[in-house]
Amino acid sequence: MRKAALLVAYALVAALPTGCGDDAKGKPVSYQLTAKQNYDKGLAELKDENFIEAIKYFSFVKTRFPFSRFAPLAELRIADTHLARGRYVEAIDAYRQFIRFHPTHEFVDNGYASYKICESYYKQIPDDWFLSPPASEKDQSAAKDALREYDQFISKYPGTRYAKEARQQRQECLRRLIDAELYVARFYLGRNQPKGTALRLRYILENYPGTGNEPDILLLLGQTYLQMEQLDRARAAFERLMTEHPGEFHARRAKLYLDYIARRYGKSDAGRQGS
Numbered sequence: 001m002r003k004a005a006l007l008v009a010y011a012l013v014a015a016l017p018t019g020c021g022d023d024a025k026g027k028p029v030s031y032q033l034t035a036k037q038n039y040d041k042g043l044a045e046l047k048d049e050n051f052i053e054a055i056k057y058f059s060f061v062k063t064r065f066p067f068s069r070f071a072p073l074a075e076l077r078i079a080d081t082h083l084a085r086g087r088y089v090e091a092i093d094a095y096r097q098f099i100r101f102h103p104t105h106e107f108v109d110n111g112y113a114s115y116k117i118c119e120s121y122y123k124q125i126p127d128d129w130f131l132s133p134p135a136s137e138k139d140q141s142a143a144k145d146a147l148r149e150y151d152q153f154i155s156k157y158p159g160t161r162y163a164k165e166a167r168q169q170r171q172e173c174l175r176r177l178i179d180a181e182l183y184v185a186r187f188y189l190g191r192n193q194p195k196g197t198a199l200r201l202r203y204i205l206e207n208y209p210g211t212g213n214e215p216d217i218l219l220l221l222g223q224t225y226l227q228m229e230q231l232d233r234a235r236a237a238f239e240r241l242m243t244e245h246p247g248e249f250h251a252r253r254a255k256l257y258l259d260y261i262a263r264r265y266g267k268s269d270a271g272r273q274g275s
Contacts, residue, residue, distance in 0.1 A: 178217075231261060
């Protein structure tokens with residue numbers, strides 16, 4: 001009886017304001033007697049998108065029940081809460097810390113924490129919005145970071161339940177990066193700087209293979225080299241397009257360009273190259 005009374009008193013004291021600004025934001029919370037009860041309260045608040053209250057409960061579990069099995073789970077849910085409220089940098093730091101301090105935890109072993117790091121970067125990739133410039137014109141640092149994390153994740157956790165979605169999101173990262181590179185390439189072409197266009201297009205082909213954009217890129221690369229009168233390189237781009245993507249509409253266009261080069265320049269001038 002005395003132990004039960006002490007527990008009740010402890011809970012009542014814990015529920016009082018601490019004087020440290022704990023209840024400065026959000027609604028008041030009522031802490032419970034056990035780690036599980038407080039953890040479940042935090043989950044309920046997180047589900048209802050009451051993020052401040054959720055963090056209060058999870059932090060309480062971490063502080064007051066540090067040796068409970070719910071303490072590391074509370075750490076993980078704090079990271080989940082940061083992610084859910086759009087605090088992506090804090091989420092990434094929290095997930096990394098969880099992995100560092102709990103390397104054998106089930107939510108590390110099954111790839112959950114690492115996948116959530118990927119997702120935190122992914123959600124920072126700029127979107128198209130009708131009142132702002134297209135996403136392809138914006139900084140793509142988040143897409144590059146996300147691609148790096150997805151590559152690491154897929155390599156380490158290829159058979160987990162999160163792998164399929166990770167691969168799909170990785171493809172979207174690639175698409176965003178390629179769109180941005182193509183925007184710059186076309187910008188150079190529109191400013192009569194075909195050399196800059198060619199460099200960008202070659203960069204895409206070398207660094208982002210297998211994305212499905214190769215026919216567009218090879219056709220534009222061949223056209224750019226043709227504009228520069230680098231005939232061997234133009235031929236090589238068009239021939240590669242026809243060889244690697246024979247069923248594409250662009251392959252038929254490439255054949256027309258090759259016929260044009262043969263009629264206009266013949267074989268004698270094909271060796272002209274630029275720097």
